[in-house]
Amino acid sequence: MRFLCLSLFICLLEAQAGQNTIGSQTATFQSTTQLVIETVSVKDKSGNPVTGLTAKDFTLTEDGVPQEIKFFEFQKFDEAGAVVPVEAAALRPPALARLTHGQISPEASGDIRYRDRRLLALYFDMTAMPPPDQLRAFTAAKKFVKTQMTTADLMAVMAFTSGSVQVLQDFTADRSKLLSVIETLIVGEDENAPADAGDASKADTGAAFGQNDSEFNIFFTDRQLSALQTAATMLGRLNEKKSLIYFASGLRLNGTNNMAQLHATINAAIRSGVSFWPVDARGLVAQAPMGDASQGSPGGLAAYTGAAANAVATNRQRSQDTLWTLAADTGGKALLDNNDLAQGIVQAQKSVSSYYILGYYTTNANLDGKFRKVKITLNNQLAANLDYRQGYYAGKKFNKFTTADKERQLEDALMLGDPVTELTIAMEINYFQLNRAEYFVPIAVKIPGSELALARRGGAEHTLIDFIGEIKDEYGATVSNVRDKVDIKLTGSTAAELALRPIEYDTGFTLLPGKYKIKFLARDAETGRIGTFEMQFVVPNLNKELQRVAISSVVLSGQRAAMSEALFNAAKDKNLRAQTTNPLVQDGLKLIPSVTRVFKKGKDMFVYLQAYQQGVETAQPMMAFVTFFQGGMKVFESVPISVSEASANRLKTLPMKFSFPLEKLEPGEYLCQVTVLDAKVNKAAFWQAPILLIP
Numbered sequence: 001m002r003f004l005c006l007s008l009f010i011c012l013l014e015a016q017a018g019q020n021t022i023g024s025q026t027a028t029f030q031s032t033t034q035l036v037i038e039t040v041s042v043k044d045k046s047g048n049p050v051t052g053l054t055a056k057d058f059t060l061t062e063d064g065v066p067q068e069i070k071f072f073e074f075q076k077f078d079e080a081g082a083v084v085p086v087e088a089a090a091l092r093p094p095a096l097a098r099l100t101h102g103q104i105s106p107e108a109s110g111d112i113r114y115r116d117r118r119l120l121a122l123y124f125d126m127t128a129m130p131p132p133d134q135l136r137a138f139t140a141a142k143k144f145v146k147t148q149m150t151t152a153d154l155m156a157v158m159a160f161t162s163g164s165v166q167v168l169q170d171f172t173a174d175r176s177k178l179l180s181v182i183e184t185l186i187v188g189e190d191e192n193a194p195a196d197a198g199d200a201s202k203a204d205t206g207a208a209f210g211q212n213d214s215e216f217n218i219f220f221t222d223r224q225l226s227a228l229q230t231a232a233t234m235l236g237r238l239n240e241k242k243s244l245i246y247f248a249s250g251l252r253l254n255g256t257n258n259m260a261q262l263h264a265t266i267n268a269a270i271r272s273g274v275s276f277w278p279v280d281a282r283g284l285v286a287q288a289p290m291g292d293a294s295q296g297s298p299g300g301l302a303a304y305t306g307a308a309a310n311a312v313a314t315n316r317q318r319s320q321d322t323l324w325t326l327a328a329d330t331g332g333k334a335l336l337d338n339n340d341l342a343q344g345i346v347q348a349q350k351s352v353s354s355y356y357i358l359g360y361y362t363t364n365a366n367l368d369g370k371f372r373k374v375k376i377t378l379n380n381q382l383a384a385n386l387d388y389r390q391g392y393y394a395g396k397k398f399n400k401f402t403t404a405d406k407e408r409q410l411e412d413a414l415m416l417g418d419p420v421t422e423l424t425i426a427m428e429i430n431y432f433q434l435n436r437a438e439y440f441v442p443i444a445v446k447i448p449g450s451e452l453a454l455a456r457r458g459g460a461e462h463t464l465i466d467f468i469g470e471i472k473d474e475y476g477a478t479v480s481n482v483r484d485k486v487d488i489k490l491t492g493s494t495a496a497e498l499a500l501r502p503i504e505y506d507t508g509f510t511l512l513p514g515k516y517k518i519k520f521l522a523r524d525a526e527t528g529r530i531g532t533f534e535m536q537f538v539v540p541n542l543n544k545e546l547q548r549v550a551i552s553s554v555v556l557s558g559q560r561a562a563m564s565e566a567l568f569n570a571a572k573d574k575n576l577r578a579q580t581t582n583p584l585v586q587d588g589l590k591l592i593p594s595v596t597r598v599f600k601k602g603k604d605m606f607v608y609l610q611a612y613q614q615g616v617e618t619a620q621p622m623m624a625f626v627t628f629f630q631g632g633m634k635v636f637e638s639v640p641i642s643v644s645e646a647s648a649n650r651l652k653t654l655p656m657k658f659s660f661p662l663e664k665l666e667p668g669e670y671l672c673q674v675t676v677l678d679a680k681v682n683k684a685a686f687w688q689a690p691i692l693l694i695p
Contacts, residue, residue, distance in 0.1 A: 034362045034394075036062075037071070037239045039273055040376055041355040041387040049354040050384050051076070061375045062362055071359030075240060076116050077152045077352070102167050104156065106237040114240050117154045118352050119171055120345065121244045123231055124185065126161035128224055128248040133281035137247040138186045140279075140341030145178050148346060157181045158234075158244075160227040167234065221322075222261045224251060226421065228276075228326075229265040236272025239357055243332070243348040244269075246278040247341070250319025251326075259534040262322070264421045266329045271392050275331040275351075278323035279344035284337050285316070331387075370394055423451050423531025425522055426502075428595040430553040431539050432583050432610055433651055434510065439539050440581050442508040443469075444593040445520060447531065449501050452524050462489045464525035467505060474515040482507050485525075504592060508582055513541035542612060549622070549676050549685035552610040555584060556672065556691065558599045559592045560606065583610065583655065597691045601667055607658035611643070611676055611685070612651045619646030620680045624656045628691075629671040636665060667695050 038060070042050040055072035107114060122141055129137065141157075149155065155178055157169040169181045228246065235242045269276060320336050327334040333351070335344035364372065373391040378384060426446040431439045445467070452463045467484040486505065505522070520533045542550040584591040591608055599605055607626055613619050621644040628636035638660050647653040656676070669692055676685040 034365060035071075036360055036362055036374075036392065037273070038358045038360075038374060038376065038388050039239075039241045039355050040358060041353065042378070043353075043385050043387075045383060045385075050382065051354065053356065053378075055358070057379055058356075058358060059377045059379055060358060060360060062360075062364065062372050064373075064375075065363055067360040067362065069358050069360050071357070073115075073357040074354070075357065076354045077118055102170055104167055104234045104237055105170055107239060114154065114171070114238060116152065117171075117173075117240070118150075118152050118349065119154055119156075119235075119238065119240055119242045120348055121156040121158055121171075121231070121235060121242060122345070123228070123244050123246050124157075124159045125224060125227070125246065125248040126159055128251060129281050130249065133249045135186065136283060136341055137279070137281045138182050140345070141182050141247075142179060143342045144345045145175050145182070148342065148349070149175065150349070153349065158231055159185065160224070160231070165227050165230045165234070221251060222424075224248070225261045225265045229261075229268045229421075232265070232269040232272045232274040235274050236268075238273075239359070240273070241352055241355060242272070242274045243352060244274050244276055245345050245348055246276055246323075246326070247281050248278065248323070249281050250316070251278075251322040252315075252319040259536075261421050262325070263534070264532075266326065267393060269330045270389055273389065275348075276326040277332040277344055277348040278327050278334040279341050280320060280323060280334070280336045280338075281341060283339040283341065364394070366394065421531060422529040423522055423524065424448055425520070425531040425533040426595045427518075427520060427533045427535065428593045429518065429535070429537050430555055430593070431511075432552045433542055433550075433612055433653070434581070436543055436614070436650065437512060438510050439513065440508055440583070441511050441539065442506060442582050442584060442593075443518070443520075444595055445505045445522065445533070446502045446595045447505075447522055449503055451529070452503065452526075462487055463503075464488075465503070465505070466523040466525050467507075467521070469507070469518065469520040471509060471511070471516050471518050474517075479511065479516070480509045482509075504595075506590075510581075511539050513539050543614065547683070549678050549683045550612040550614065551676055551685045551687065552612075554607065554609045554674050554687045554689070555591060556594050556597055556599075556689070557591045557606040557608070558594055558603055560589045561592055562589060584608065594691075597672075597689060599662060599691060599693050601665065601693055601695055602661075602663045604659055604661050607656075607674065609656050609674065609676075609687070611654045611656060611678075613646065613654070613678075614651055616652055619644065619652040619654060620678065622654055622656075622676060622678050624658075624674065624676045626658050626660070627673045627675065628665065629673065630668065635670070662693060665693055667693050669693075 040058070042053065044050055051074070053074075055069045058069060060067045060069055124134070124137060126134065145155070151173070154171040154173055155169075156167065156171045157178065159166050159168055168185075169177060172178065228244075231244060235244065320334070323334045323336065326332070333347055335341065335347060338344075358376070362372070371391055371393055374389065376386055376388050378386070424447065428444045429441060431441050434440050447465070452465070465486045465488070467482065467486065470481045471479050473479050484505075484507070488503065515536065515538050517536045518534070521530055523530045582590075584593070591606055609624075611622050611624075613622075621642050623640050623642050625640040626638040627634055638658055641656065641658065643654045643656055645654070647655075669690060672689055672691045674687040678684070
């Protein structure tokens with residue numbers, strides 16, 4: 001399916017001068033039409049394609065409103081899929097040349113080069129595959145081109161590397177060209193390319209903007225999914241069905257990833273008529289529980305009890321779940337745990353049989369971004385199965401919105417199932433127990449300053465951001481929400497730093513224990529660009545914690561800021577109750593959660609948590625310390641602290657604060673562990689999270 005906006009401009013021609021003018025103005029009429037393309041596969045009970053149908057045999061409705069089919073075409077393939085034998089000499093690629101980056105050529109009027117052709121796009125995610133897996137993927141692609149590609153196939157080659165999606169070869173039936181591109185990838189022509197300048201090597205000016213924007217590079221999965229969304233959009237220029245074979249070594253979502261990007265990628269593929277066919281380039285793997293010779297063996301009993309083996313299997317399965325989801329939600333199929341990676345391309349090849357292309361101009365011309373449900377049926381009584389896209393999301397135009405439209409756009413975007421990922425958003429959610437029933441849940445949101453637009457108003461630079469958020473329980477009922485508009489004024493010096501530093505917004509909610517889902521939107525009010533963050537989280541019932549020490553969530557931070565700093569507390573004049581309740585605010589200073597858990601060498605690290613001793617008359621001392629692990633080995637441990645002064649409440653809350661320098665640690669990835677001990681009752685609590693230390 002494809003969604004297009006066509007603007008038609010009609011000018012009145014003057015009888016004598018070729019132009020009809022009223023005074024000195026030209027009369028111009030403008031209308032907008034929206035062409036929607038649907039690809040429909042019609043098969044009988046035996047699974048064979050039904051041919052010979054015309055546009056009159058179909059009935060098409062959008063949101064229940066009948067639509068007139070204006071464009072109709074039948075794509076017929078050789079269902080036998082015979083491979084035409086080609087001499088080996090003819091498949092010998094030419095001399096290796098430097099890759100040229102092109103684009104997917106759109107169809108021109110009367111262009112028939114894609115008619116009766118099966119479109120297969122090979123997509124290599126170089127950021128998600130180590131060199132051995134890359135070689136296996138390239139070998140599988142060469143095998144398919146040489147021995148399994150048919151005369152009905154057109155293939156394109158795309159790659160995601162160096163932060164961008166590149167079209168290395170547009171759709172072609174020329175096998176020698178395809179092999180030449182793949183051979184060049186095997187050689188690795190970009191291995192000596194300079195590193196991205198937008199990394200952690202940039203100087204830190206010490207301005208009060210928090211961590212460098214490079215901390216957002218930790219969202220590798222979001223960037224990979226965003227690149228996949230870009231590739232699907234590129235393929236959407238063509239009306240025909242497209243199959244994207246996605247080579248990657250797994251794709252794992254974790255607690256810091258934004259589920260909105262996964263949904264946006266899937267929806268973009270559906271709009272563009274693209275089905276994903278992921279291929280796990282690792283193949284069939286048997287991993288040793290204690291690891292191979294490339295890393296040190298883990299300590300403890302896990303290697304002998306089977307826990308390590310279970311962890312290896314679980315991590316691998318999690319890395320395949322996202323691949324499976326991408327395939328299932330777009331009509332494809334994932335190839336997992338198979339050493340013949342070429343079968344993944346064959347699956348995509350055999351799945352596309354003869355189909356019909358139906359195009360219509362929707363009668364609903366509103367560019368409201370809402371979902372439109374499409375239904376297609378056959379007029380005759382023929383018993384057949386129809387396979388087609390069930391709907392699409394309409395486009396949006398922000399620059400023509402009125403004030404009321406802009407407000408409605410933000411509220412509608414919160415309710416729409418199609419997330420918007422025009423802005424990058426990072427979020428951290430914590431919880432602290434207030435009493436036996438309620439928990440305070442502070443939320444910190446970060447947006448890269450480089451993605452916000454500056455405007456000059458009243459002689460000062462400023463950036464205007466709209467925020468709207470909603471929390472729902474596990475039954476789908478809304479339990480809390482927030483709506484805020486923040487106008488941040490900047491001086492000349494801080495405005496220059498905005499391109500390198502993120503802006504942080506925070507708020508807080510009071511919730512009961514349970515499972516929740518948060519959806520949060522931020523909009524740059526100057527450009528209309530929106531970013532969506534979606535996440536499920538749990539507020540545990542610490543009253544039922546009997547075996548371990550009851551503790552809050554742990555906040556890791558690299559900075560404390562004054563409450564007057566607008567860049568860190570955009571809503572500093574609002575939600576005052578939340579600010580007074582927030583345990584992260586003490587003595588006029590606010591502890592700024594790292595959110596992405598990226599820290600800079602040479603700076604201090606702050607750790608904060610609370611421990612609770614319910615049901616006791618007098619709080620007993622507790623001990624706590626922070627430990628860093630790397631490769632299974634302990635590389636750092638803070639000085640243990642003993643806390644005995646508790647808050648005067650029924651929870652006997654014991655606040656625990658750590659502050660230590662990071663200058664003696666080398667840059668790299670670490671596992672941070674916080675240990676809390678209650679020696680009197682022989683209880684302990686452990687909390688772990690990965691962190692990244694940059695130069």
